[in-house]
Amino acid sequence: MFYNTAGQFKTSYTKDQSLFPVKQDAILLGVVLLCAWIIFPMTASEFTFKTMLMPVLCYSLAALGLNVLTGFAGQLSLGTAAFMGVGAFACYKLITIFPEMNIIVAILLSGVFSSAVGVAFGLPSLRIKGFYLAIATLAAQFFLVWLFEKWHWLSNHNPSGAIEVPNIDMFGITVAGPNAAPVTQYYLILAIVTLITIVTINLTRGNQGRIWKATRDMDIAAELIGINLLKSKLTAFAVSSYIVGVAGALFVFLNLGAAEPNFFDIPLSFKILFIAIIGGLGSVMGNFMGAILIVALPVVIKFLPDAIGLEINPATVEHLNIMTVGALIIFFLIIEPHGLARLWQLIREKLIIWPFPH
Amino acid sequence: MSVTDLEPYTTEDGREIGGVVMEMKNITLRFGGVVAIKDISFDIRQGEIRAIIGPNGAGKSSMLNVISGFYTPSEGQVWYQGQPRPAMKPFEIARQGVARTFQNIALFEGMSTLDNIMTGRLTHMKSSMLSQGLWWGKAQQEEAKHREVVEKVIDFLEIQNIRKTPVGRLPYGLKKRVELARALAAEPQILLLDEPMAGMNVEEKEDMSRFILDVNDEFGTTIALIEHDMGVVMDLSDRVVVMDYGKKIGDGTPDEVRNNQDVIDAYLGVAN
Numbered sequence: 001m002f003y004n005t006a007g008q009f010k011t012s013y014t015k016d017q018s019l020f021p022v023k024q025d026a027i028l029l030g031v032v033l034l035c036a037w038i039i040f041p042m043t044a045s046e047f048t049f050k051t052m053l054m055p056v057l058c059y060s061l062a063a064l065g066l067n068v069l070t071g072f073a074g075q076l077s078l079g080t081a082a083f084m085g086v087g088a089f090a091c092y093k094l095i096t097i098f099p100e101m102n103i104i105v106a107i108l109l110s111g112v113f114s115s116a117v118g119v120a121f122g123l124p125s126l127r128i129k130g131f132y133l134a135i136a137t138l139a140a141q142f143f144l145v146w147l148f149e150k151w152h153w154l155s156n157h158n159p160s161g162a163i164e165v166p167n168i169d170m171f172g173i174t175v176a177g178p179n180a181a182p183v184t185q186y187y188l189i190l191a192i193v194t195l196i197t198i199v200t201i202n203l204t205r206g207n208q209g210r211i212w213k214a215t216r217d218m219d220i221a222a223e224l225i226g227i228n229l230l231k232s233k234l235t236a237f238a239v240s241s242y243i244v245g246v247a248g249a250l251f252v253f254l255n256l257g258a259a260e261p262n263f264f265d266i267p268l269s270f271k272i273l274f275i276a277i278i279g280g281l282g283s284v285m286g287n288f289m290g291a292i293l294i295v296a297l298p299v300v301i302k303f304l305p306d307a308i309g310l311e312i313n314p315a316t317v318e319h320l321n322i323m324t325v326g327a328l329i330i331f332f333l334i335i336e337p338h339g340l341a342r343l344w345q346l347i348r349e350k351l352i353i354w355p356f357p358h
Numbered sequence: 359m360s361v362t363d364l365e366p367y368t369t370e371d372g373r374e375i376g377g378v379v380m381e382m383k384n385i386t387l388r389f390g391g392v393v394a395i396k397d398i399s400f401d402i403r404q405g406e407i408r409a410i411i412g413p414n415g416a417g418k419s420s421m422l423n424v425i426s427g428f429y430t431p432s433e434g435q436v437w438y439q440g441q442p443r444p445a446m447k448p449f450e451i452a453r454q455g456v457a458r459t460f461q462n463i464a465l466f467e468g469m470s471t472l473d474n475i476m477t478g479r480l481t482h483m484k485s486s487m488l489s490q491g492l493w494w495g496k497a498q499q500e501e502a503k504h505r506e507v508v509e510k511v512i513d514f515l516e517i518q519n520i521r522k523t524p525v526g527r528l529p530y531g532l533k534k535r536v537e538l539a540r541a542l543a544a545e546p547q548i549l550l551l552d553e554p555m556a557g558m559n560v561e562e563k564e565d566m567s568r569f570i571l572d573v574n575d576e577f578g579t580t581i582a583l584i585e586h587d588m589g590v591v592m593d594l595s596d597r598v599v600v601m602d603y604g605k606k607i608g609d610g611t612p613d614e615v616r617n618n619q620d621v622i623d624a625y626l627g628v629a630n
Contacts, residue, residue: 013509016505017502019493202493203487208487208490210473214477217469218465218466221465222466223449224428225449225457225478225540226453227480
């Protein structure tokens with residue numbers, strides 16, 4: 001009824017291949033974008049910006065990067081956090097070596113560095129698959145975090161190895177560092193995330209996306225129909241690590257303001273993998289759903305018992321959170337391996353024919 | 359007509375058969391101590407339907423894998439379009455115009471029928487990743503242009519109604535047809551079919567036979583196929599190679615092969 005697609009005819013292939021062949025999808029996305037661009041910024045408090053909205057966007061972007069690699073190209077990776085770290089440290093070096101550089105340019109450039117590192121660690125993927133590749137990327141995870149700690153040049157010889165974001169102006173407005181207003185930072189992050197998401201959607205629905213999916217679904221057949229597996233896998237690593245690197249730079253520069261090397265350790269990698277799994281591997285939208293769930297869950301668990309008058313101590317909240325996330329992972333792996341995105345897809349299919357059974 | 363006769367000729371049903379397009383010269387394929395193919399030579403001519411038959415384990419699929427470049431022969435050479443083919447990766451051979459289907463269906467299960475067939479076009483697509491990322495200019499035009507070719511193949515194989523269905527949900531017979539569509543979309547010089555009718559019922563076999571003949575007739579595509587159903591092979595093919603235990607035991611028109619004593623022995627066994 002609300003999702004009725006009858007009567008929406010396409011008269012050219014270009015129209016049929018447009019992003020939203022179904023009108024209601026476009027309207028729905030419009031509403032989401034309206035919320036993200038206008039309603040949230042008008043209503044949110046500084047605390048909500050810092051702890052909810054911006055982390056959701058950064059995690060979504062990182063998960064999107066991982067999803068390109070794992071969900072679309074089928075190469076399992078456990079080194080996401082380390083690639084985020086490469087992005088963040090590269091951005092820090094760019095900003096301190098070239099202080100006049102525009103922060104947006106620096107963030108987008110830092111992805112190039114993580115992309116190069118990603119391709120280097122992606123080389124084993126030509127020989128090994130599945131869990132074994134995951135272990136190889138795990139090596140990247142440990143090695144890079146070790147490098148962030150030991151190579152003091154990266155943090156400009158800060159004894160703790162941490163990077164601290166200075167105050168950075170852009171067009172006369174402070175956008176990063178302790179003096180920046182959260183709302184400007186939010187808009188910057190949102191703009192970059194929106195841009196990269198659009199490009200990724202286009203890549204994954206076009207020829208490159210089909211090449212990646214073919215590599216994922218059946219690599220032997222893919223090679224025999226003319227796909228260069230080496231190129232396919234390495235472009236997946238390059239694009240994925242680029243997005244992940246930009247996510248890392250955004251997270252540290254525009255949201256956190258500072259980060260220690262061990263922030264990029266394996267728990268963060270797992271967190272992003274969980275977001276991608278819960279959201280849905282092989283989906284773009286799922287990353288956002290997964291990130292919202294993972295970021296909102298602790299808040300809900302913290303405030304819900306208060307709201308209904310239960311007293312609960314902070315340590316228990318933390319434990320409850322871990323238990324719930326664990327249960328969710330198991331639930332999704334067993335019941336719906338394609339995550340929240342697939343659940344939405346099923347609901348959508350039902351809505352299209354509702355209220356009739358066929 | 360005999361095998362050595364290499365003049366172009368026209369078949370009874372009016373198809374043009376040209377010169378040799380691919381030739382296997384003394385192909386031997388070894389896996390360690392196992393000899394899968396032993397010193398086999400035969401040719402495939404432009405526009406013909408060439409069948410490779412033989413009992414189980416005769417080395418037919420290995421032969422097809424050599425042609426499509428999945429295996430490199432231990433000895434001997436494949437000549438393609440008048441030249442010896444250098445050692446190449448399978449994807450490079452695919453780009454030269456050799457497309458194939460698989461004995462066990464090898465579709466990309468996570469994609470729709472349309473996307474699966476579109477992958478067949480990728481050797482023809484050239485737009486850069488940047489252009490694709492912006493979905494602008496060349497990438498968009500290319501997508502529509504190749505979609506048109508794919509739609510023709512979809513019409514040809516009568517699978518319009520499953521265009522947007524994920525291939526994982528399709529029944530076996532249709533999957534085989536989608537696989538043929540994917541290979542056809544590549545507009546190959548040589549189409550290799552590895553048991554296109556395995557596991558099909560009579561009607562599905564009839565459909566598939568009709569498609570194979572139509573493809574050959576309308577596009578002039580050279581087809582090499584492996585098949586176990588003798589009735590189908592004898593009716594479809596212009597020439598047949600018979601293999602047994604990795605050796606070639608017969609080669610010629612269906613009638614010649616049918617009366618070949620070695621072939622009869624291989625299939626029916628020899629009375630001791």
